[in-house]
Amino acid sequence: MTKANYGYKDGSGEYFITIDTDLCNSCGKCVEACPANVLEMAEDELDPLSDEIIAIVSEEHRKKIKYSCAPCKGGDLKKLPCVNACEVGALSHSW
């Protein structure tokens, strides 16, 4: 199990998207499902020697996911488009 936590903690709370890079099967469905383009497929940053392409949170959004993800929030956490799209359950949000 390899957990990549993207995001931050600030005065208003903790905002992390966690991707289990071992579970991720490189299908790319979460990337398609995200309306804000927060996710992308890229090389495994944590394991530079592997050639696998996996889902990551794009550099651009890492420091503002509270806002980037806001349009999808408010309802059932399990119904988030990205979480829902992931068939292997590799993706989760902390808030």
Add this chain to the structure above:
Amino acid sequence: MSKTESEKEYWRWTESRYTNPDINWKDGDIISAGVDVGSVSTQAVIMVDGEIYCYSSMRTGSNSPDSATNAMDWALEGTGLTLDKIQYVVGTGYGRVNVPFAKRAITEIACHARGANFIYGPEIRTVLDMGGQDCKAIRCDNRGKVTAFLMNDKCAAGTGRGMEVFADLLQVHINDVGEMSLQVDKEPEPVSSTCVVFAKSEAVGLLRKGWPKEKVLAAYCSAMAHRIVTLLLRLGIEEKFAITGGIAKNIGVVKRIEEELKLKAPESSIDPQLAGAIGAALFAKALIEKEHKKA
């Protein structure tokens, strides 16, 4: 007697370079290098067959490509080794994409885990990298491969930059801050703000109330330690744990983290600030070997 400009620069930590006298690069098969361009400091490490041959550690300027080149030039100085003889250079750190002569950029998270594994040995499972402008909690396996990470990069609270600001404010040299912060009989309340700017204002207030420098530094170091422990606890801590990055040299922060966690971080003769560049150089070596295998 008036002090010289550099004596007034309390935040200015010592730059350094080193050549390993026991290694002759001409005898080596694999010469790899890692350059860690951080937000505050830049390190270049050159390895011969996976052992440290020479390194340099200096301040990052306002231009990342220049910093990388300067650090590399300084590391190579007097060794007779030239850049073109280095088979693979990996760039890492904040400015990793701006290392002009690097074949590849690798995130500092992967590099610090690998570097800590080299410096402190394969028993290390949790690495805390306390850098100039952010801090990262990393979990890794016995080969130094990352298994989880958490980074707090949104602001400079609890980082080297914050420590520089405090050294400057209190006119205590950055190298002495840690030691001085331990010279209190009773640990004061930590400063309540972690934001560097707010904490600085708070410290000015404490000084006005008559607090001695030691006590103010103690209050700041313990706030910093506490903030970092929270980050570590969120990720989950597994023994053994090691600290890398510039703050690892601040005994005031390290001791307080150890006390809060009730764990001891190992010491090493290798400068913990080099961990990122060491990791990068080791990845460079692994990438050369991978290329050879393919060929």
